Amino acid sequence: MGKIIQIPKNAEKIIHILxxxxxxGYVVGGCVRDMVLGREPGDWDITTSAKPEQVKALFxxxxxxxxxxxxxxxxxxxxxxxITTYRTDxxxxxxxxxxxxxxxxxxxxxxxxxxxxINAMAYNPKTxxxxxxxxxxxxxxxxxxxxxxxxERFGEDALRMLRGIRFAGQLQFEIQQDTLAAIRxxxxxxxxxSAERIRTELTKLLISPGADRxxxxxxxxxxxxxxxxxxxMLATPQNNPHHYFDVGHHSVEAVRQxxxxxxxxxxxxxxxxxxxxxxxxVALAYAALLHDIAKPxxxxxxxxxxxHFYSHNQLGAEKAGKIxxxxxxDNDTVSMVKRIILSHDSRHENCLIDGxxxxxxxxxxxxxxxxxxxxxxxxxxxLQRADLLAQSDYKREEKLAKLSAAERCCQEIRDASEAVxxxxxxxxxxxxxxxxVAPGPAVGEVxxxxxxxxxxxxxxxxxxTLTQTARHLL
Numbered sequence: 233m234g235k236i237i238q239i240p241k242n243a244e245k246i247i248h249i250l251x252x253x254x255x256x257g258y259v260v261g262g263c264v265r266d267m268v269l270g271r272e273p274g275d276w277d278i279t280t281s282a283k284p285e286q287v288k289a290l291f292x293x294x295x296x297x298x299x300x301x302x303x304x305x306x307x308x309x310x311x312x313x314x315i316t317t318y319r320t321d322x323x324x325x326x327x328x329x330x331x332x333x334x335x336x337x338x339x340x341x342x343x344x345x346x347x348x349x350i351n352a353m354a355y356n357p358k359t360x361x362x363x364x365x366x367x368x369x370x371x372x373x374x375x376x377x378x379x380x381x382x383x384e385r386f387g388e389d390a391l392r393m394l395r396g397i398r399f400a401g402q403l404q405f406e407i408q409q410d411t412l413a414a415i416r417x418x419x420x421x422x423x424x425x426s427a428e429r430i431r432t433e434l435t436k437l438l439i440s441p442g443a444d445r446x447x448x449x450x451x452x453x454x455x456x457x458x459x460x461x462x463x464x465m466l467a468t469p470q471n472n473p474h475h476y477f478d479v480g481h482h483s484v485e486a487v488r489q490x491x492x493x494x495x496x497x498x499x500x501x502x503x504x505x506x507x508x509x510x511x512x513x514v515a516l517a518y519a520a521l522l523h524d525i526a527k528p529x530x531x532x533x534x535x536x537x538x539x540h541f542y543s544h545n546q547l548g549a550e551k552a553g554k555i556x557x558x559x560x561x562d563n564d565t566v567s568m569v570k571r572i573i574l575s576h577d578s579r580h581e582n583c584l585i586d587g588x589x590x591x592x593x594x595x596x597x598x599x600x601x602x603x604x605x606x607x608x609x610x611x612x613x614x615l616q617r618a619d620l621l622a623q624s625d626y627k628r629e630e631k632l633a634k635l636s637a638a639e640r641c642c643q644e645i646r647d648a649s650e651a652v653x654x655x656x657x658x659x660x661x662x663x664x665x666x667x668x669v670a671p672g673p674a675v676g677e678v679x680x681x682x683x684x685x686x687x688x689x690x691x692x693x694x695x696x697t698l699t700q701t702a703r704h705l706l
Contacts, residue, residue: 242308243276255282258354265350278315318342340364347392352379374405382414390421394433401442416452430458431559438517443487468528471539473626479527486520489618502610515568522552523573549574571604572612580638589637597641598687601652650690654679659698
């Protein structure tokens, strides 16, 4: 079990101020769990016996974050700490919101309403860990278990069922049998949860070390209410030498491979940085999960009993887009996932000939970069690598060698700043119109013809050559 780490000075200061004024104060929930596990907490939530108006009176800068539920955010410099009054919840009538919230002076009553034992612990530098429901023992056993009666906890918020599976994936714990059985029994109540909240939990699961725990969501029938397509994928075999998994298990394994590749990418420039880097990881995880989403629709079997899935990438890109929109994803994510799914089966012919790197594949590579966007290429290559690693070992080394050659080919094109889009051409619309072409679609047609020329031979991307060629076209 991990070592208890020091809580932030500002959190300790808040607790000290509360105690100086006769109140109790503890850091609570996930941050305590993470401290015990030796993980760096993402958030530091504080619970207190002080009521919201008393908290506001003690601290200079506060924000009424969720005042009706007893939550006030206290600003310490640029950092905000959510402080919530001990409370008990009334009856839940919509599997989401309590009909009323009542404040209580009792910490144990506050902890009793929380979802899982590992999240129902509190910590104070003076008293140490308060663990009334066996959270420490469950961490030791690597077990996800509800506080109290599982059916009641899931009745309060149906999203907790998916959260439990997400925690199992992130922490690589197992879900305790009574808790798992209650998820299965109450799966249908997930219809009361918004797509945005489901998306948040699903995303955290897919980029976690235990992304394969999504299969628990299938076995408990949760996916029926947010991703029924996965059930169809798991029921679709792939009888050909390239695969030893059905479509669903292959796709889940591809997600696992994406996470391993992402973790090992130290020093590899994906072209995305800061918050965009995490965004790229999320887009890749969903692309891996959904890249073969249309195979159940496209499956055919030849006379030898070999399965084929012609055009599954085109239909798959469209189906993936609809699923992501159903989950309320932004247009940027939808676009990226669709682009790399559309081209995930690109063979990169002529980048490797007779086992040796060849530049003959550059024309096709420039066209691929033009089609899906140069920004998508690093993600496409990572998706393709994960896809290959999730297949059988049939011709695997040959496939991986061809993929490495394609990555080199693409990098050489980028290093040489070769044109792959119209905006990369040495001349533009202004120069075309100077040759007598009226503004309008005809200008674009000429530029597209010039790009075709340059995609085949980048050395022709000069003002003189393109101007002469444009005159000839006109």
